[in-house]
Amino acid sequence: MNKPLRIGIAGLGTVGSALINLIDRKQELLRQRCGRPLEVTGISARDKNKARDFEMGAMQWIDNPVELAKSDNIDCFIELIGGDEGVAKDCVVAALNAGKHVVTANKALLAKHGVELAALAEKAGVLLNYEAAVAGGIPIIKVMRESLSANSVERVYGILNGTCNYILTRMEDEGLSFEECLADAQRLGYAEADPTFDVEGYDTAHKLAILCSLAFGTQIAADEIYVEGISSITYDDIKAAGEMGYRIKLLGVAQMTDSGVEQRVHPTMVPINSSIAQISGVTNAVAIDADIVGQLIMSGPGAGGDATASAVAGDIADIAKSRPGHQHGPALGTPSEILQSYKKARMRAHEGGYFIRLTVVDKAGVFASVATRMAEQNISLESIVQHRGGKNDNNSPDTSTAQPIIMITHETTEQAIRLALENIETDGHLIGKPQMIRIEK
């Protein structure tokens, strides 16, 4: 009963090193909680000779992570290599086929091959755990897979990318531009040199694809997500949002609708008094609306070596407690062979409220023309603000005659909004492009 759980770790970057140090530092606590010791018996990374901040001790170095994954010397394989193909996938497949439990923090891999990997885990009767892949230290996977077993989820949404939330928070707090805040985020190590993956919403989309499958028992469909990033958000949007009682967050939203599943990532107006609106800086948050329990919201650190290692260690602890013959819950919450095919709701059918910010030339009849275009699509307005003498932030030459118009609509459809805005643009009174931000209640 008290045989150690033998762990193999592939990938020894920030998270891998933090994990090895954590298992060492907390060995007694983990032994008490798991009923047996945890022991890192094998490691692998690209460069054996790189300086690392842990003692290798008795750990076996194996150059090829696929060999480590299959090694008789481990019970449990931890994939911290990253990437949605290649060696990361090869070694996870090898480990599952060899009957090893697997823990991975690799959202890209799961977003692309999660269903295939879940099927392998179920066939082998082993655990495939990936708490760290979504929202870092927030135990959202465990809660959805286990705590909500009797619930049908109706919507799951959240702030899943700390970089974007950091940028939006700084913009609001200090009145800065997107570009200024991005540069700071890069300086502080919160954003990559090429920030596209984060700021254009793709990272959020990977995480959302996993949550969506867990929520609705559908195949993972990362390519079917409507994705819009935060690079078009200006301080004027944020300020106008605040005046209307909203704050702008980059949300990933997965929602069951009558016409299929909506998966969307976009800047979103959330009521300024909501819990989600209070999530500032690099913190993440996830909200789940479920039929039995109602709404649960969880917030915490979405990234970082320690927070990620904490999540991986929790996954390992579950494996340490499991014994052969234990009936593991399916990796994606629903057995992989009965995951439903993904039926995509058309984005144009999306229903909700909208925030519209237009800059128009200041002449008689323009406002009436805009209002008429909205009315033609049966869009009713909850509020309208037109600041006389407002300043246009597009630096166009004719700012002296530019007037901002800000509108909040009642619930309408994406189709109606897009048509109205196309017509308004065609009418030719606009300076620059209209800004449209969806509202989530």
Next chain:
Amino acid sequence: MNKPLRIGIAGLGTVGSALINLIDRKQELLRQRCGRPLEVTGISARDKNKARDFEMGAMQWIDNPVELAKSDNIDCFIELIGGDEGVAKDCVVAALNAGKHVVTANKALLAKHGVELAALAEKAGVLLNYEAAVAGGIPIIKVMRESLSANSVERVYGILNGTCNYILTRMEDEGLSFEECLADAQRLGYAEADPTFDVEGYDTAHKLAILCSLAFGTQIAADEIYVEGISSITYDDIKAAGEMGYRIKLLGVAQMTDSGVEQRVHPTMVPINSSIAQISGVTNAVAIDADIVGQLIMSGPGAGGDATASAVAGDIADIAKSRPGHQHGPALGTPSEILQSYKKARMRAHEGGYFIRLTVVDKAGVFASVATRMAEQNISLESIVQHRGGKNDNNSPDTSTAQPIIMITHETTEQAIRLALENIETDGHLIGKPQMIRIEK
């Protein structure tokens, strides 16, 4: 492998009935997620003939819940009777001794006998699950027992009583008195006819005692909790708090300090922009500060038949997946035989900021006298507000000369604050009693 999990339920009130209906309604979903069917095979309650909103079907009625707990006809016993002694305890003990897994929603029982019951469960090699006992639908127990396996908790605190939070929310939103809101809560079924247990903080204390043991690996010590309820909170306090950037919540706080464990339940000032401050109405929330992950916050419904049944069903699903020989994590996170004895920190040693509201007679020198008394205890003030012509809410006859003084202190000790307030009272300038509310950052 696919034998049904046979469930016995004792106690068929709101939660018991909701649970039976839930298991019936979600049987297919639960079967998929657990790998086998769940079947309620036995039930027990005080009155067999009472009208209930579920079909008994093939369930066996057993008059004596202790007999049900030991019955060969069940694998898993659900205790929904309530009470910290008597039949609830007898049947949980009987079930554990008979090698049955147990799920209970009974916080009072666990607060009093949790360590003894955890030891019985460990001896029998069965699960003792109690997610519903703390914060209703919020999966705080699972997160603390499992997700945070590698973490040492430093502080856990939260809004653990929906009745109190409902009352405080209504008072703030509508400018009502405690008594008016309590009467409404009673009318709406959020508060009992005798509300003492909720509004004086004892319900919060029971839940806190359980969280504290989970957090610090200490014996449960419900009798060692400093408890102060919300009945002394006035709308003037709430309004003054708002002006200072705070909101008043009834928190349960457990914190490791150098001199021992602090466990306290009291009205607390929380920064108005914090996530905890946004928790309104009957919603609960729990925050955990842990050494590796940092801070996690979870919010959700703290009570209600469905939310509670959801938590109980999650506990049952974990049991359905377990197999003989599985190494269950210890019921209290730490094996019961090595739970540390509880070392209580003296409340007078508590360190923090304080909100003080005094009503003083309006004459020269009073303010200086108050300030001197604070200074004598080395208490430094972060802010002071004295509204000329303020109104005294104690309905004392001399309101014309009454002046409110509101102070926020920097960090100091409970000892210092109490001495200062005693001296201020002795000086004889006060109208009514001073109000003192602790600040939590």
